[in-house]
Amino acid sequence: MKKILVFGSFALLAFHGTALARDQIRIVGSSTVFPFAASVAEQFGLSTNFNTPIVESTGSGGGLKLFCSGIGDQYPDIANASRRIKKSEIKRCSANNIQNIGEFMIGYDGIVMANSRKSNVYNLSLLDIFLALAKNVPDGQGATVPNTYKTWSDINPDLPATNIEVFGPPPTSGTRDAFVELAMEGGCKVFPWIKALKKSDKNAYKTLCHTIREDGAFIEAGENDNLIVQKLDANPNALGIFGFSFLDQNADKVQGSVVGGSSPTFENIADGSYPVSRSLYVYVKQVHIGLVPGIAEFLTEFTSEDTWGFDGYLVDKGLIPMSDEERASWKEKVKSFANSTM
Structure with a gap:
């Protein structure tokens, strides 16, 4: 019927x-x-x-x-x-x-920047993350230039002198969307003139703060976060971006970076103290x-x-x-x- x-x-x-x-x-x-x-x-x-x-x-x-x-x-x-x-x-x-x-x-969930347990834990600020991964960065004169930072120590002398190499999700990923909004924009707006740009030209502000470099320092690794974990295990000098659940499930292989003084733990994400958290x-x-x-x-x-x-x-x-x-x-x-x- x-x-x-x-x-x-x-x-x-x-x-x-x-x-x-x-x-x-x-x-x-x-x-x-x-x-x-x-x-x-x-x-x-x-x-x-x-x-x-x-x-x-x-x-x-x-x-x-x-x-x-x-x-x-x-x-x-x-x-x-x-x-x-x-x-x-x-x-x-x-x-x-x-x-x-x-x-x-x-x-x-928290978005982590993790690396192999064969290496030391990174202690990153949101500014460090932005300067490492943005396509264009401030030149100190109120303008921007293409990102030429090669190593983490180029950005911050307290960080390792290893090449910036970060595996992360593609543009179709919600993790990518949240990462650029929470982590990269968080570091981008540290500069007063960029923060002011949000009011005067929102599109220019978003383009500057959300656009990831394309010169090989950031490597799109697809939607399979387990693949990123495998790449980190094979490459102790690299970092990878994925959700806390994959860090939790692979804690024997990878460790999460400290971001903004807070470690990506269950408790810190739950109480909001870890700065790169999302719903x-x-x-x-x-x-x-x-x-x-x-x-x-x-x-x-x-x-x-x-x-x-x-x-x-x-x-x-x-x-x-x-x-x-x-x-x-x-x-x-x-x-x-x-x-x-x-």
Whole structure:
């Protein structure tokens, strides 16, 4: 028996009993959120009668691009992101008839600059990071010049005299977005004239503070953070940029740099003292809830205290939990949008 399901100004053809041909939740997005979503998917598959969701690591930008491309079998139901959805992405969703996007935060993460345990721990300021990785740097005369810093000691004599070599994520990565905003911009605006530029020419300010050098000092290593860990283990002189969870899971091989006087620890990220910390998000295509079996139940699993609480299994994967009040608030929001379409 066929029936038409109407959502707002558009309709979908559905079959009685199974709304879409696909009976398996499809999840895409952030490589940082990937291990958390994969763990929830595995537990969900083991503890319910639903199929285990498919989880793909595509990067936050790549995942939201797929998510916002349309409605139906060929499009993902859920997108993970290590930064908040952009206005341009919401517009893309809207242009493809995705009007109601369910958002919830799952916890916190720190972005680390790590190196091999075969080397010494780096002690970096945000200014050190900016000067090491920016495409253009201040010349001391109120202007900028192309970055010619070769070694860390060129920037700061207290740092090692080793070549600046940093493996990091591509532009599609939410980790990259958050890193340039929190770390590089944090060091960039130390200069008063650049800080003032934000008010007079916001685009010029953002270009200067967010653009990473392309002369080989920064090496894009794709969306696979485990690959960066392997590269650091093989190259003790290099640094790598990735989320705290990968540092936590590979603590026998790599160590996190001190940034702004704070080490990237669970406690420092949780209390906000570590300066390169960010929120992690999940986005749900509400129109797919009730059409693809198990989405509402999957959200219930994700927001269970046994999952994302301080004693939940995601903590063992490196997730920094939100406060009790934050979790309660987000859980109510998830219930409201999950139940509104059932």
